[in-house]
Amino acid sequence: MRKLLIIISMGAISAFFAGCNSNSGGESTAETTTETPQATTTENGNPSYDPNRGEGKFTKVELGATLDAAMATEGEKVSNVKCSSCHKLTDEKLVGPGWKGVTTRRTPEWIMNFITNTDAMLDKDPAAQAQLEICLVRMPNQSLTNDDARHLLEFMRKNDGVK
Amino acid sequence: MKKLNLKLVVCIAVFSAVSMTACRPKNVGSAVSGDAAKKTYVAPGKYDEFYNFVSGGFSGQMSVYGLPSARLLRVIPVFSVDPEKGWGYSEETKPMLNTSHGFVPWDDLHHVELSQTNGEINGKWVFGNANNTPRLARIDLRTFRTAEIIELPNSAGNHSSPFGTENSEYIVAGTRFSVPADNANGDVAISSYKQNFKGHISFVSINPENGGMNIAFQIKTPGVNFDLARCGRAKSHGWFFFSCYNTEQANTLLEVNASQKDKDFIMAVNWKKAEEYLKAGKGTKVPVKYAHNVYSDETHTATSTIKTEVTVLDASVLKDICYFIPCPKSPHGCDVDPTGEFIVGSGKLAALIPVFSFDKIQKAIADKSYDGEFEGIPVIKYESALYGEVKKPGLGPLHTEFDGKGNAYTSFFVSSEVVKWNIKDLKVVDRVPTFYSVGHLCVPGGNTRKPNPKYLIAYNKITKDRYLPTGPELAQSAQLYDISGEKMQLILDFPTIGEPHYAQALSADLITKNQVKIFKIEDNKHPYATKGEGESKVVRQGNKVHVYMTSVRSHFAPDNIEGVKMGDEVYFHVTNLEQDWDVPHGFAVKGANNAELLIMPGETQTLKWVPEKVGMFPMYCTDFCSALHQEMQGYVRVSPAGSNVPLTFHVGKTASAPEAAK
Ligand SMILES: [Cu+2]
Numbered sequence: 001m002r003k004l005l006i007i008i009s010m011g012a013i014s015a016f017f018a019g020c021n022s023n024s025g026g027e028s029t030a031e032t033t034t035e036t037p038q039a040t041t042t043e044n045g046n047p048s049y050d051p052n053r054g055e056g057k058f059t060k061v062e063l064g065a066t067l068d069a070a071m072a073t074e075g076e077k078v079s080n081v082k083c084s085s086c087h088k089l090t091d092e093k094l095v096g097p098g099w100k101g102v103t104t105r106r107t108p109e110w111i112m113n114f115i116t117n118t119d120a121m122l123d124k125d126p127a128a129q130a131q132l133e134i135c136l137v138r139m140p141n142q143s144l145t146n147d148d149a150r151h152l153l154e155f156m157r158k159n160d161g162v163k
Numbered sequence: 164m165k166k167l168n169l170k171l172v173v174c175i176a177v178f179s180a181v182s183m184t185a186c187r188p189k190n191v192g193s194a195v196s197g198d199a200a201k202k203t204y205v206a207p208g209k210y211d212e213f214y215n216f217v218s219g220g221f222s223g224q225m226s227v228y229g230l231p232s233a234r235l236l237r238v239i240p241v242f243s244v245d246p247e248k249g250w251g252y253s254e255e256t257k258p259m260l261n262t263s264h265g266f267v268p269w270d271d272l273h274h275v276e277l278s279q280t281n282g283e284i285n286g287k288w289v290f291g292n293a294n295n296t297p298r299l300a301r302i303d304l305r306t307f308r309t310a311e312i313i314e315l316p317n318s319a320g321n322h323s324s325p326f327g328t329e330n331s332e333y334i335v336a337g338t339r340f341s342v343p344a345d346n347a348n349g350d351v352a353i354s355s356y357k358q359n360f361k362g363h364i365s366f367v368s369i370n371p372e373n374g375g376m377n378i379a380f381q382i383k384t385p386g387v388n389f390d391l392a393r394c395g396r397a398k399s400h401g402w403f404f405f406s407c408y409n410t411e412q413a414n415t416l417l418e419v420n421a422s423q424k425d426k427d428f429i430m431a432v433n434w435k436k437a438e439e440y441l442k443a444g445k446g447t448k449v450p451v452k453y454a455h456n457v458y459s460d461e462t463h464t465a466t467s468t469i470k471t472e473v474t475v476l477d478a479s480v481l482k483d484i485c486y487f488i489p490c491p492k493s494p495h496g497c498d499v500d501p502t503g504e505f506i507v508g509s510g511k512l513a514a515l516i517p518v519f520s521f522d523k524i525q526k527a528i529a530d531k532s533y534d535g536e537f538e539g540i541p542v543i544k545y546e547s548a549l550y551g552e553v554k555k556p557g558l559g560p561l562h563t564e565f566d567g568k569g570n571a572y573t574s575f576f577v578s579s580e581v582v583k584w585n586i587k588d589l590k591v592v593d594r595v596p597t598f599y600s601v602g603h604l605c606v607p608g609g610n611t612r613k614p615n616p617k618y619l620i621a622y623n624k625i626t627k628d629r630y631l632p633t634g635p636e637l638a639q640s641a642q643l644y645d646i647s648g649e650k651m652q653l654i655l656d657f658p659t660i661g662e663p664h665y666a667q668a669l670s671a672d673l674i675t676k677n678q679v680k681i682f683k684i685e686d687n688k689h690p691y692a693t694k695g696e697g698e699s700k701v702v703r704q705g706n707k708v709h710v711y712m713t714s715v716r717s718h719f720a721p722d723n724i725e726g727v728k729m730g731d732e733v734y735f736h737v738t739n740l741e742q743d744w745d746v747p748h749g750f751a752v753k754g755a756n757n758a759e760l761l762i763m764p765g766e767t768q769t770l771k772w773v774p775e776k777v778g779m780f781p782m783y784c785t786d787f788c789s790a791l792h793q794e795m796q797g798y799v800r801v802s803p804a805g806s807n808v809p810l811t812f813h814v815g816k817t818a819s820a821p822e823a824a825k
Contacts, residue, residue, distance in 0.1 A: 081684055085696035085715045085740060094815075095717060095791075136790045137716050143681060143742035 056113030075155025205232035220662025233657035242270035252758035258467035282329035282612030286673030297321030316451035317363035323389035337389030360386035385538035397503035401435035446474035479539030509560035520550035564609035566616035607668035682765030689767035691736035722797030726810030749785030
């Protein structure tokens with residue numbers, strides 16, 4: 001985990017430098033901007049982005065073998081206020097993709113990072129970007145707390161049949 | 164490339180300086196030098212260093228500019244309805260414009276005052292005055308919204324307002340027009356001014372925790388016109404100074420009849436003493452009627468309460484509250500320097516600037532060095548209060564700001580210039596022209612113990628020659644000067660809204676750190692809030708139809724409503740479910756005789772709609788919110804009175820749903 005943290009901050013530094021370059025209006029603006037996505041999404045050797053984990057504050061999420069029903073109930077409440085106007089519980093797309101099967105497609109870390117750090121992930125995560133091409137509406141940041149995110153994940157697990 | 168940019172900027176500055184010389188009657192060529200544009204250039208994406216809160220004059224609003232760029236950041240609706248934000252149109256904001264005279268949709272806002280702690284700006288609130296129907300407003304700087312408006316009884320033309328003490332203990336409001344008190348018989352001959360007309364100064368206390376306003380007391384004074392005011396600070400904390408004109412007590416053709424005397428007055432008020440009298444029960448409770456309006460960020464709703472009593476202290480009976488100091492001639496400003504020792508009087512018709520000494524005023528009072536009384540108020544001898552006079556500074560001194568380095572900056576309305584002078588030796592140091600007829604000045608923190616003297620802004624009354632013509636009326640104008648050096652340097656002029664009557668500015672970091680970015684949906688206590696699309700519904704109560712509606716990128720719920728009938732009053736209570744900064748949604752319905760709504764993230768706002776025709780009425784989001792913004796729409800079907808179309812509503816059902824057949 002310590003290693004991961006260091007890696008994240010290196011990623012932040014390289015993003016910072018990229019920002020500096022474009023701000024100072026250097027002659028190589030075009031080169032700089034094409035470099036940026038490479039630096040953050042490359043798989044071999046450059047560890048600055050992990051597409052399985054996504055980017056955000058969650059590095060390791062512990063899941064129980066069985067469902068935590070209390071957490072799932074809390075998650076359902078959050079969903080009713082902040083999520084259900086755009087996401088169905090089936091696999092049908094509304095504004096955003098349906099939730100059916102999401103916990104089998106994505107890691108817990110990816111899901112929790114995506115729903116709490118949406119803008120950053122829409123900017124660099126290939127899977128999120130592919131989804132955006134289908135939905136064409138950027139998912140709004142819904143200002144979820146860490147607990148909200150964890151509870152939602154449990155509710156998604158319940159939706160996917162975890163008992 | 165950076166270098167190239169700079170060269171370009173310099174070129175433009177030089178070019179504009181040259182071209183201005185061609186058309187300006189004055190020697191503006193020397194007033195604007197080549198590096199001016201560079202000094203005000205704030206690159207895209209960079210922030211300004213200061214927020215400048217500028218009164219909107221007859222627009223009734225307050226505008227916010229960034230300095231030094233002079234980019235307009237926001238217009239805050241205060242005393243006038245504003246369709247852009249639904250202010251005064253939504254059911255929740257209508258009560259904010261309620262008064263004892265009913266709903267007043269338009270007023271003029273003349274002065275702004277930032278709240279202070281220990282004589283320094285604290286970034287919590289900014290206050291504004293409604294002049295015509297006397298009121299004070301408090302704007303919350305976390306939200307840039309008007310949070311409270313209180314009406315002022317016994318007053319008319321609330322010009323001498325709002326000015327605050329150095330811990331914002333009080334915001335004061337002096338009446339411009341003296342009038343018979345509200346509970347007295349006002350049906351008297353106007354020529355009975357001297358007997359029947361009285362001045363009232365309101366001391367409105369500010370709750371240091373939440374800013375809540377309350378009229379703590381009023382001081383009744385002889386009938387004169389109060390113009391401006393400033394609190395004492397540091398050593399003179401506990402005192403307040405008010406300029407007044409028309410000590411002739413004329414009631415007609417004031418431009419002649421109120422300019423008869425060589426000297427009018429500055430009124431010095433010992434408000435700590437007034438507090439003692441209030442505590443000792445020396446005040447009189449007087450029946451009045453005034454509105455007190457408060458907006459809640461939890462219910463997203465304003466409430467208006469009519470209050471019926473105010474406590475009045477009579478200055479002619481309680482002898483040691485008020486003192487008059489003679490001041491030449493029709494004084495406008497009475498500005499206190501950062502040390503609290505010097506009070507600068509500015510007579511609009513005077514050709515000199517008198518500077519009074521707080522210590523000498525105290526000694527004069529102790530020695531009873533008086534020139535008799537004016538309607539029961541002691542008049543201090545001019546020489547006993549005077550520190551000295553700035554001789555021949557210009558024509559028509561109006562208002563003075565300070566830099567905290569021993570200098571004062573006075574605006575001259577008639578000679579259209581700003582004059583910098585030294586407070587100790589009263590010598591003129593520098594002068595620069597303004598274009599034209601300058602009113603107030605602003606140095607960030609210029610009325611505090613610690614000014615931030617980088618810039619000075621002049622707010623002008625007339626704008627001829629400055630911008631492209633725009634019909635008979637021209638854009639109002641302000642001008643920015645760099646005052647960091649010995650000489651003042653004009654670096655920019657910029658258009659403003661309404662008349663930029665007065666303004667204050669503060670360091671941006673005092674505001675940005677506390678900014679509210681969303682309203683938490685969990686904390687929304689609006690009685691008609693819809694927390695989640697699952698709760699959306701339409702409820703009929705007699706002829707009232709309440710629509711509990713949600714909005715989120717990119718649809719409303721419900722977006723199909725049928726069963727509304729002629730004679731119904733429809734209330735759209737729209738809750739914006741977004742929890743993301745800067746994502747409002749709009750709401751409009753065809754034919755609504757009202758403005759539209761603009762609903763902030765997590766907020767609920769209500770549009771009242773009374774259909775006037777049978778038919779189909781589209782509704783949609785007016786604020787571009789996403790790629791599918793155009794799809795954010797719906798329909799309301801209006802049927803004849805007595806029709807049997809059932810009340811139905813839905814979102815996401817297809818056109819072949821059974822309801823469609825009915
Ligand atoms: Cu919208």
